[in-house]
Amino acid sequence: MRILICNTFGRLMGGIESYLACVIPALVEKGHELAMLFERDSPAAHRLLPIPGQGWFVSKIGVSQTLDRLREWCPDVIYIHAMSDPGLEQALIETAPAVLFAHDYSATCISGAKRFAFPRPSCCSRRLGAECLVNYFPRRCGGISPITMWQNYQNRRARLEMMQGYRRFLVASEAMQQEYLRHGFAPDRVEVVPLPVPPMVAGDAGGESTAGAIDSSEVRSGDRSNAMHLLFAGRMVRMKGGEILLQALPSITKKLQRPLKLTLAGEGPAKAEWEAQARILCAQNSYITVEFTDWLDHTDLRKLMGTCDLLVVPSLWPEPFGTIGPEAGTAGLPAAA
Known part of the structure; x- marks a missing residue:
């Protein structure tokens, strides 16, 4: 056809x-x-x-x-x-x-x-x-x-x-x-018609299997001296909730009693605003680290997921349903929305 x-x-x-x-x-x-x-x-x-x-x-x-x-x-x-x-x-x-x-x-x-x-x-x-x-x-x-x-x-x-x-x-x-x-x-x-989610393959999470990625994440999360690594992956627009997520980090780290690291992967019109907000936040809170990356392809995103403890989806609108949650699941990364 x-x-x-x-x-x-x-x-x-x-x-x-x-x-x-x-x-x-x-x-x-x-x-x-x-x-x-x-x-x-x-x-x-x-x-x-x-x-x-x-x-x-x-x-x-x-x-x-x-x-x-x-x-x-x-x-x-x-x-x-x-x-x-x-x-x-x-x-x-x-x-x-x-x-x-x-x-x-x-x-x-x-x-x-x-x-x-x-x-x-x-x-x-x-x-x-x-x-x-x-x-x-x-x-x-x-x-x-x-x-x-x-x-x-x-x-x-x-x-x-x-x-x-x-x-x-x-x-x-x-x-x-x-x-x-x-x-x-x-x-x-x-x-x-459910969206296709590429399967986890060897090398996607730094050469480890899905089970290995899960185990390593559990070990990191159990050590409170290490920062919990959160991941936001998506288009950087206001409705995706990045501003609210950044505002919430001090209260989250206080509740968890441990440092936090947040990686925001993606691009969009709100990126510069979020970067400025993150600089102020990190200057005021030494136990919070925020980093930004450009848009990542499937392979690089899977590798990043293998280093994280939690995918966060702070959307402020009814998401039509994206692939990021199921994709994180296949990489052994839990998600919170």
């Missing part, structure tokens, strides 16, 4: 791209013929996703030429993930039978966060509609611009209408399935 895979970014950026890096080779192994369509070839410092066949970047050749080339290639099915250009997405849906993997709430929430920030952070289960406009400012669902709120609301409504053209929707969890059923999509069109 000829499958065209479409995404905004053609380089490893976050969860969606990590998913594609795992799925693309698996589809090739099953004998499918693949082509890739990416909107952007950036940032240049990030590793390119695998392109086993033809590949087109809209940022390089434009929308018109991209559509001409993919129509000449004549895909049997188009597998779409994140797309930033609604016009391009509509054209893709009209070109061949299309399947959407709904990774987030970009079509069902004005802000995309699916949460209330006031009076306390809480999840939202509303169906997108006029009530969202009423609650947007009082419950602090997003920004402070009424113009942006209205534009985003209109865009979300238009995308939900456009999504009726998809043949099938894939989601990673029952919670995401319920989200789309609430928005009127038929149950037989929304299918739960």
